[in-house]
Amino acid sequence: MQAASQILVPFLVAAFLAVICMPLMRWLQHYHVPAGLAVVIIVLLIISVLTLVGIFIGGQIAEFTARLPFYEQQLNDKLTGIAVLFGQEVSIGDLLDRIQPASPMGLVANLFSGLQGLFANFFLIIFTVIFLLLEATSLPGKLQLVLTSTRGDPDYFKRFTSGVQRYLGIKTIASLVTGVAAAALTAAFGLDFPLLWGLLAFSFNYVPSIGSLIAAIPPVVLALVQIDFFQAAMIGLGYFVINITIGGVIEPRVVGRGLGLSTLVVFLSLVFWGWVFGPVGMLLSVPLTMTVKIALESSNRTAPIAILLGQADRVASR
Template sequence: MTEQRLVPRALIVLLCTAGAVVTLSGIRAIGSIIGPVLLALVLVLAVSPVRTWLRRRGAPGWTLVAVPLILVLLLLFGMVTILTVAVAQTAGLASTYGPQFNQLLAEAETLGVRFGIGPAQVNQAIRSFDLGKVFTLVQGFASGLLGVFSSLILVTVLMLAMCLDAQTFSRALASGAAHRPGLVRALDDFAHKTRRYLVVSTVFGVICSALDVTALWLLDVPLPLLWGVLALITNYIPNLGFVIGLIPPALLGLLEGGPRTMVLVIVSYVMINFVVQSLIQPKFLGDAVGLSTTVTLLSLLVWAFVLGPLGALLAIPLSLLVRALLIDSDPDGEWVAALISGELPSESSEKPFQTDERDGPG
C-alpha cells in the first residue's frame, strides 16, 4: 500500500488517459477489421437464446450453429436491402424536389423582407442552406452502415466461427468461475445486458416505427414505410438517432405539403418518441444498460468517432463491453461502476454469480 501511495494520482490519470487515446487510435486505424468483428459478436449474442432453446430440447448439434446463423444472415440481408433502397431514394429526392425547394426559398425571402430583414441578409441565409447537403448527411450515414454490412463474407465467416466456438467458450467460462469470478461475472452480465438492451430496443423501436409510419401516411408524406424502417434502425443510436430518423420525412413534408406538414411531422415524431421511449421504455429496460445519460452520450460520440456509423449503432453494447472488462471485473471498481451508472454504490452492489440462469457470453 505504501508503494502505491508514492505514485501521484495525477500521473496515474494521465497514463490511463494516454493509454485510452492510444488504444482508441489503434482501433480506429483498423476499424475495417474491428468493426465487423464487434458486429458479429453482438449479433451472435443476440441469437444466443435461440441456441440455448435448441440445446435444451435436444436438437442436433448442427442446428445449434445453422439456425442462429441463418437468422442473423436474414437480418443482415434485410438491413442491407433497406439501406440500399434508402441510399437510392435519398440520392434522387433532392433533384426531384428542386423546384418546390426554390419556391419555398423565394417565399422565405419574401417573408423575411416583410419582417424587416434586409434582402442581402435573407439571400445570404438562403445561399448558406443547401437541401442537397442535408440529404447528403443522411445518405452518408446510410452509406457508411451499408459499407460495413456489405462485407457479408467477412461477417458471415466471423459469425460462423463464433457460433462453432460458442459452447466451448461457455464451458471454459463456467470452469473458470472459481479462478476469476469477477471477470466471469462481468462477461456474463455484459452478455445478459446486451441481449436485454437489444430485445427491448427492438420491441419499442418497432412500436415507434409503426406509429411513425401511420403518422406519415396520414400526412401524405412520400415513402412512409421506408422512413419507418429507417426510424427503427436509428432507434439503436442513443440520444441522436431520433433526430437522424426525423430529418428525411420532415424535409419531405416541407417539400410536399409546406411548412404546416413539416411541423406536423416533427410534432408527431416528438410526441411518439417522448411517450414510447422516454416514458414507457425505461420502465421495461430498467437497469439493463447501467450507463448514465451523460456516459451514454459520451459513448456515442467516442464510438462514432472511432468506428463511424457502425460505432454509433453499437455504442451501447461496446460501452457495456468496456465496462465489463475494465470496471465490473475489478473488485475495487464498484465506486466507478456507481459513477458511470448514476446509481448509489449500495444499489450497484455485486450479485452472486449464477451460471445456470443465463447463457454464457458465447
C-alpha cells in the same frame, strides 16, 4: 482504437450478432438439433432477413427515383412563389449551390456510408458469426476456468450475454414502437413512403438520444417539398414528441434500470464510441459500455469505477 477500427468494427458487429443469436442456438440444441445444423439455420435466417430488408429498401429507392420529376416540379413551384414575394429569381440550381456539405442531411449520409462499409465486410462478419456460434457452447466453460484461476468473476460471460440480450430486447421494443408511430404520423399527413420512414425511425432508434431526431430529417425535408411548410413543421413536432416521450423519458429509465447504467453514461457512451468507431460505434455504444462496466465489476481494484457508471438509486440501496 481509431486506427484499428476497420478491423475491430466487423468483429464487434459479428460478436454482438452472435450474442443475439445465442438464445436461438440454445433453443435449437435443446431440441437435439446438431450444432452445425443449428448454425446453418441461424445464418440462413440472418441472410434472409437482411435480403428482405434490402429488397424493400431497394424498391422504395426505385419508387423515390421515379417520383423525382414530380418533386422537382413541386420545388420549382414553391421557389417561384417565394421569388415573387421577394422580387428575386430562385432556381433549383441556385438552391443546391448554396447547400453546404455540413448540412444536417450530411449526418444521415455519413451514418449510411458507415453502414455501407459493413455490407462490404458482409462475408467476413458472417464467417465470424459462424465460428463464434460454434464456440458458444464451450466458451463459457473456458472463461469460467480462466477467471476462477485468476480470481476473476466466473459469471462474467453469462452476465455479459444476458445483459446485451436484455438491452437489445428493450431497445427493439422501443424501436418498434417508435417506427410504428413514425409510420402512422407520416401516413396521417399523406407523406409518401410512410413505411420507409417507419423503418428508418426503427433503425435509427438504436442510436441513443439523437437517433430518432436524425431519422426525422428526411421525412421533414420531403414534406417541405411535397406538402407545405406548416404540415412539415407539424411532422417535425410529431417526431419531437415521439423522441421525447419514448427516447427521452420512458426508454432511458427502462434501459438504465435494465443495465445498471446512468442516463448520463448512456449519452456520453454515444459520444465516445461514436468518436472511436464511427456510426457503428454509435449503434453499439450502450452494449460496449455495458461490457466495460461488467469487466470493471469483475475486479476489486476497478469496482469503484463501475459504481460511478451505475445508477444513483442502486448506489443508495447498498
